Amino acid sequence: MQDSAGARRPYLQPLSRSWWLKHSFFLRYMLREATVLPLLFFCGCLLAGLYSLAQGESQYQSWLTFMAQPWVIALNALVLLASLYHAKTFFELFPRVMPLLPAPLMIAGQWLGTIAVALLLLWLFGVIG
Amino acid sequence: MSQPKRSDEPIWWALFSAGGVCFAVIIPGLVLTIGLLYPLGLLPEPALSYTRVQSLLHSWWGLPGLILAGSAICLPLFHAMHRVHHGLHDLKLAKGRLAKILCYGLASLLSAVAIFYSGIIA
Numbered sequence: 001m002q003d004s005a006g007a008r009r010p011y012l013q014p015l016s017r018s019w020w021l022k023h024s025f026f027l028r029y030m031l032r033e034a035t036v037l038p039l040l041f042f043c044g045c046l047l048a049g050l051y052s053l054a055q056g057e058s059q060y061q062s063w064l065t066f067m068a069q070p071w072v073i074a075l076n077a078l079v080l081l082a083s084l085y086h087a088k089t090f091f092e093l094f095p096r097v098m099p100l101l102p103a104p105l106m107i108a109g110q111w112l113g114t115i116a117v118a119l120l121l122l123w124l125f126g127v128i129g
Numbered sequence: 130m131s132q133p134k135r136s137d138e139p140i141w142w143a144l145f146s147a148g149g150v151c152f153a154v155i156i157p158g159l160v161l162t163i164g165l166l167y168p169l170g171l172l173p174e175p176a177l178s179y180t181r182v183q184s185l186l187h188s189w190w191g192l193p194g195l196i197l198a199g200s201a202i203c204l205p206l207f208h209a210m211h212r213v214h215h216g217l218h219d220l221k222l223a224k225g226r227l228a229k230i231l232c233y234g235l236a237s238l239l240s241a242v243a244i245f246y247s248g249i250i251a
Contacts, residue, residue: 017221033216036209039152042160043202043209047239049163050198050246053186057179064177068168076164080157087153110153118158124185125162125176 032089035082042079045072087114141211141233148208151200159201191248198247203240210236 020026045067052063066072091110095103166172175181186194214232217223 015221020219030216030219033212033219035152036212039156039205040209040213042156042164043206043239045164046159046197046202047243047246050194050202050243053179053182054246054248060179060182064168067164073165073168076160076168079160079164083152083156083160086149087157090149090153113154114157117155118161121158121162125167126173127166127171 032086035086038075038079038082039086041075045076087111141207144204144207144236145211146208148204148206148211151204152208155200156205187248194247195244198240198243202243203236206236206239206243207233 020030048066049060049063052059067076087110091107092103094110095101095106100106101109162172163177167177186197210232214229217228217232
């Protein structure tokens, strides 16, 4: 006896669009995925900054004015939070993918990298040193 | 027997992964200084002046500008658009080739613009 379709027909459970709201694990997954939305905003800001820099001093000044708008500062505060949440999840992943050292050590080492870059930038912009 | 088709996923995953490192290590300090402290007036005034930023990015044959564009714009863009691509699938908003081409195409296009204006080609 031969099935007319000629192949198995597995049952696929229909998945609703709101599946990720049903469990806190899925919710945290979606929250991590969503950290890229503020990131896209910041990348756009930097790209606009590079473009304005190439256009001349007055364009660059208006970019600085744009960056000082309250809603832009608020969104950039969200970018900072998103980047730190992403960093937490990303740093915890590395020792699981490549267990070279004890996990807490690897996670701490990566946070040190983030802190070092921040300190370097603060030094570059004349806050410290 | 036909050869199995080679997947292009390693390319996108490598860019996603490299962008993830930049997002975690470089973006926090950058958004803290450029996006928050400077606009709030908490950095010395000349820190981001036109002449200072211009000379900073264009010194050393434009290498600092290229590093900034690559690590703070291009790679994070590929990271973000990879997650957007898969997020569209997760939310059942889009799937298939078109969404993929649009996502990685946008990341590529904006990356090219960023490198062009980074000052390395001038």
